[in-house]
Amino acid sequence: MSEHSSTPVATPPTGVPVITTEQTRAIVGSMPVATRRRVSDSDLSVFPIAMSGNVFGWTADASESERVLDVYAAHGGNLIDTADSYAGGRSEIIIGNWLRSRGHRDDVVLATKVGKSADHPGLSASAIEAAVNASLRRLRTDRIDLLYLHLDEPEVPFDETLLAVDELIRAGKVRYFGASHHTGSRLIEARIASAQLGVARMVALQNHYNLVFRTEYEQGLARVAADLSLGVMPRFALAGGFLTGKYRSKTDILGNRRESEVARFLNRSGLKVLHTLDTVAAEHELPLATIALAWLLSKPNVVAPVVSASTGDQVFDLVAAVAVSLTRSQLTALDRAGE
Known part of the structure; x- marks a missing residue:
């Protein structure tokens, strides 16, 4: 399944009150307009929470996916993230139809990824060109604002990949690009190759x-991202829903589509994190998911965690994170819990 995380309403243990989306809205009221964040030194200015399309066409049908996007946009969201491999391309089709029907294209920073689709796999020059052209057709647009290399393919020389992306940028089909699934050493290698070739660099x-x-991330990629001035977009930001608090025992995940993803966190360390989230969330009277995202937003170089929602009702708890200020003691407690 996807790399990102959908967000069911949290279910704390007995004795801890459940805060619903509607209750959150009543407590927080109208969301203030979040200060948008710049992606590296590009001219991309984005809402601090990115909405993933990884469940569109999968656990969310076209109608509900459009509702998710409507609610997200209504709260100021403008960064939509997808991939050519999500739901076999259906995610891009749904997003493209929404953009065309709502007339929102110029208001949205549109990100997609190439490299994993069945039709155009890999990062060869021909695969990248074909994949981008196919994505443009599905997304019903003439440009991709942020293109990610969805995998690292060492068998293909970086020179070939970087030159292919640069050609797409020069053609106006792509504005900026970045990486996914790359190690720190490979990111450095890509930056050196970009400089030698005189082509666009990752942002x-x-x-x-x-x-x-x-x-x-913290013991390797964080320093590289800082050194290379890369805008960080954490994926799998809610650990497949584990950080919503919904899954606290093996019986909670039986038969769930995310069973294999969530099961690895059901241990002493993971439950310690949930316990700390319970405490901090209670202090703010907010859901666990909101606090988990607020923690990510406090980290250096993090621009916008990438999250997903299967229903429109889940969106508010996600975007509410941009208005949360965690205290120093709360951040310390969460840091220590996750060590």
Whole structure:
């Protein structure tokens, strides 16, 4: 399944009150307009929460997917993230139809990924060109604002990949690009190759990072992202829904589509994180998911965590994170819980 996370309403243990989306709205009221964040030194200015299309055409049908996007846009959201491989391309089709019907194209920063589709796999020059052209048709647009390389393919020389992307940028089909699934050393290699070739460089990194999956990013990628001035877009930001608090025992995940993803967090360390989230969420009278995203937004170089929603009702708890200010003691408690 996807790399991102949909967000069911949290279900705290007995004795901890459940805060619903409607209750959250009543507490918070109208969301203030969030200060948009710049992606590296590009001219892309984005809402601090990115809406993923990874469940569009899968757990969310076209109608509900459009409702998700409507609610997200109504709260100021403007960064939509998808991939040519999501739901076999149906995610891009749904987003493209929404953009065309709502007339929102110029108001949206549109991100997609290439490299994993069945029709145009890999990062060869021919595959990238074909994949981007196919994505443009499905998205019903003439340009992709932020294109990600959805995988690292060492068998293909970086020179070939970078030259192919640069040609698409020069043609106006892509504005900026970034990486996903790349190690720190490969990101550095790509930057050196870009400089030698005199072509566009990466401006963004979409990596796996959340409160229960921290080592890969914090002990390696974080320094590289800072050194290369990459805007960080954490994917899998809610750990497949684990950080909503819905899954606290093996019986909670039986038969769930995310069983294999969530099961690895059902251990002493993961439950310790949930316990700390319970405490901080209660102090703010907000859902766990909102607090987990607010924690990510407090981290250096993080621009916009990438999250998904299967229903429009789930969106408010996600975007509400941009208005949350965690105290120093709360941030310390969450940091220590996830160590």
